[in-house]
Each structure stands twice: as C-alpha cells, then as structure tokens.
Amino acid sequence: MTRPRxxxxxxxxxxxxxxxxxxxTGANTGIGFETARALAAxxxxxxxxxxxxxxxxxxxxxxxxxTRTADVxxxxxxxxxxxxxxxxxxxLRATHxxxxxxxxxxxxxxxxxxxxxxxxxxxxxxxHLGHFALTALLFDLLPPSKSSRVVTVSSAxxxxxxxxxxxxxxxxxxxxxxxxxxxxxxxxxxLFTYELQxxxxxxxPRAVAAHPGGADTSGSKAAMSxxxxxxxxxxxxxxxxxxxxxxxxxxxxxxxxxxxxxxGGEYYGPRGFQQSKGxxxxxxxxxASYHTALQRRLWELSEELTDLTFPA
Numbered sequence: 594m595t596r597p598r599x600x601x602x603x604x605x606x607x608x609x610x611x612x613x614x615x616x617x618t619g620a621n622t623g624i625g626f627e628t629a630r631a632l633a634a635x636x637x638x639x640x641x642x643x644x645x646x647x648x649x650x651x652x653x654x655x656x657x658x659x660t661r662t663a664d665v666x667x668x669x670x671x672x673x674x675x676x677x678x679x680x681x682x683x684x685l686r687a688t689h690x691x692x693x694x695x696x697x698x699x700x701x702x703x704x705x706x707x708x709x710x711x712x713x714x715x716x717x718x719x720x721h722l723g724h725f726a727l728t729a730l731l732f733d734l735l736p737p738s739k740s741s742r743v744v745t746v747s748s749a750x751x752x753x754x755x756x757x758x759x760x761x762x763x764x765x766x767x768x769x770x771x772x773x774x775x776x777x778x779x780x781x782x783x784l785f786t787y788e789l790q791x792x793x794x795x796x797x798p799r800a801v802a803a804h805p806g807g808a809d810t811s812g813s814k815a816a817m818s819x820x821x822x823x824x825x826x827x828x829x830x831x832x833x834x835x836x837x838x839x840x841x842x843x844x845x846x847x848x849x850x851x852x853x854x855x856x857g858g859e860y861y862g863p864r865g866f867q868q869s870k871g872x873x874x875x876x877x878x879x880x881a882s883y884h885t886a887l888q889r890r891l892w893e894l895s896e897e898l899t900d901l902t903f904p905a
Contacts, residue, residue: 600864601872603844604631607851611636613740614692615850616685616731618642618670618724619699621652624746624805627843628696630656632850633663640689642670642681642699642727672699672723674710675899682730692734694850697724697745700778706769713898714763716771720778722899725785729901741798744849745786747860748804749868751779752879759890781891783860783878788888790858792903799857801849802878805842806863806870807835837863837870845873 615632619625620641633639633656643649649667657663668685671677685692700720709718728743735741754773757780761767764774783802790800845861855861860878865871881887896902 600874602848602852602874603872604634604847607631607635607847608853609636610851613694614638614640614689615694615696616640616642616668616689616692617694617696617698618672618727619644620696621645621648623839624843624846625696625698626652626656627840628698628846628850629665630659631843631847632694633665634660635851636662637694638664638666640666640668640685642668642685644669644671644699670699670727671710672727673701673715673719675723675726676710678723678726679730682727685731686734689734691736692731693736693738693741695728695731695735695743696846696850697728697743697782698846699724700746702775703771704775705771706764708763712763714774716774716778717762717781720775721781721785722895724782725895726899726901728789729899729903733904735798737794737797739797739799740853742850742855743786743789743798743800744846745782745800745802746804746846747782747786747802747878748775748779749806749862750776751783751804751882752776754780756881757781757887759887759894762894780879780882783882784884784888784891785895786860787858787882788885788892789903791885791888793857797857799855801855801857801859801861803845803849803861803873804868804876805839805845806837806865806868807842835867835869841870841872848873 620629621643629639641649653665670681707715753776757777786802849861862868862876863871864874
C-alpha cells in the first residue's frame with residue numbers, strides 16, 4: 594500500500610542519512626545553510642561548497658555547535674568561474690569517492706550587468722552554467738540508486754522576464770534587464786533538471802527541482818539593494834505577508850533530496866498561496882519549463898559553452 598504523502602512534511606520526516614554524503618553549494622547562509630544543518634543533524638557527511646571559505650568555516654562551526662556529532666567540511670567553489678568549478682570538482686573527487694546528494698543551491702539575484710570570469714552574463718553563468726558544469730564533473734560519483742539525487746534550486750521567479758532568448762544570452766542585442774536575466778537563469782535551472790531526468794535510467798539517480806517560496810534570507814535582502822526605491826518600499830510592505838524563515842524555505846529542498854516517495858523530474862515548493870509560504874509539496878512550473886525542444890537546446894548549448902559533456 595502506498596503511503597500517503599504528508600501535507601505537513603518537516604525535518605522530522607527526513608530519513609536517517611548516516612553513511613551518505615551531501616555536497617551543497619552556497620551552504621554558508623540562507624537556504625543552503627539550513628539544508629546543510631538539517632542533513633548534518635540526520636547523520637550525513639555535509640560539504641559546504643562556498644565562495645568564501647572563511648564564511649564557510651564559521652557556518653560549519655555553527656552546525657557542529659548545534660549537532661556535536663556533525664561531520665561537516667568546507668570546499669571553496671566559485672560558480673562564476675569554470676576554472677574554480679573544475680578545481681573544486683577535482684578536490685571533491687580526491688576526497689569523496691561517492692556523493693549521494695548534490696544540491697545546486699547557490700545563486701546571485703538581480704545583479705547589475707556584469708560577466709563571469711569566462712565572459713558569460715553573471716546570473717545565467719553563475720546560476721545555471723556553473724551548476725551544469727559542477728554536475729557534469731561530479732555526476733559519475735552518484736550511485737545508481739533512487740535515493741541519489743541532483744537537486745537544483747530554482748525560484749518562483751522563473752516565470753519572470755518573458756521568453757528566454759537562447760540566441761542572446763549575453764544581452765548584446767537587447768537592453769539589459771536584471772529581473773528578466775534572473776528569471777531566465779532560474780528557468781534554465783528547471784529546463785536543465787527536466788532534461789537531465791529524461792537522460793537518466795529508471796533505477797536512478799534522480800534529478801529533482803525545488804524552490805523556497807518567499808524566503809527571508811540575506812540573499813533576498815541583497816537582491817533588494819540592487820532594486821529601485823519603489824521596489825524596496827513595496828518589498829518592505831509585503832515582507833511579513835509573503836516571506837517565511839530560511840528554515841521553512843529549505844523544506845522543499847530537503848524533501849526533494851530525501852523523501853523516498855520523490856519521483857524524478859518533480860518540482861517541490863511551498864503549498865501555500867502563490868507557493869510563497871507553507872510546507873513543501875509537488876508544484877507545477879511554468880509551461881515554458883516543460884518545452885522539450887527548449888530543454889534539449891539549452892542542454893546542447895550548455896555543453897558547448899562549458900566544453901563539458903555528461904558521462905554516458
């Protein structure tokens with residue numbers, strides 16, 4: 594008999610994680626930190642893959658203080674540099690022969706027009722291409738099991754910005770729109786997840802996506818600092834109504850990573866109004882995210898831009 598899915602899934606529902614290794618990008622703060630803390634508390638070896646190792650070490654100490662037996666490591670990773678991604682992947686491969694959970698969480702939001710070390714528009718290059726490259730370089734370390742997961746964190750903002758233009762990802766033919774660029778990078782996270790799942794065998798691993806809803810994190814506050822005064826004022830007014838704590842925002846990610854009932858290609862988010870708050874459940878993403886031709890084209894383009902292919 595199939596067990597009904599919990600409507601109030603929480604960290605108490607996370608299965609025992611002893612013997613499992615989780616690599617989480619951007620895990621020194623916000624959603625990534627809460628995800629790391631919860632997995633460490635359930636026994637997982639957790640690698641905080643972060644741009645600033647000093648901040649990572651402080652986060653690791655906080656996790657160890659909360660859970661005395663926590664097994665936490667810090668790995669330097671700058672997703673805006675493919676060279677850094679390759680170095681981090683090499684170091685992870687040297688120390689971890691197996692990775693059970695790869696949680697692609699880190700990201701930048703609403704930044705002014707800037708480029709990565711490799712010349713890509715910053716939000717697309719960091720949020721999508723960096724994670725595409727990291728997943729490709731580590732993918733063969735994931736066991737062929739349904740409990741092995743690649744969880745990529747998207748956003749309700751993936752619906753913003755109108756159609757994605759894969760022929761102008763650098764915004765050279767259009768005036769740069771930081772909100773649209775962010776939305777397109779988060780749409781790319783979903784297109785990547787769905788295409789990856791289609792390429793995987795039935796017995797696993799599984800590719801799953803999640804979004805935190807309206808999470809009141811330092812990242813969301815930093816994003817607002819790039820916005821207009823009107824946007825910042827509106828954000829301050831709706832903040833108590835639409836935002837939830839980072840711990841609640843991490844629940845969709847944790848469920849996607851650990852719930853045995855998760856199916857490949859699912860998308861998890863809060864069950865509340867407009868998917869902004871509440872306990873995690875399966876949600877639908879935008880119609881564009883399910884466009885198979887768009888998924889395949891983005892995949893091929895990502896391989897070309899990163900000069901990487903996934904193991905057969």
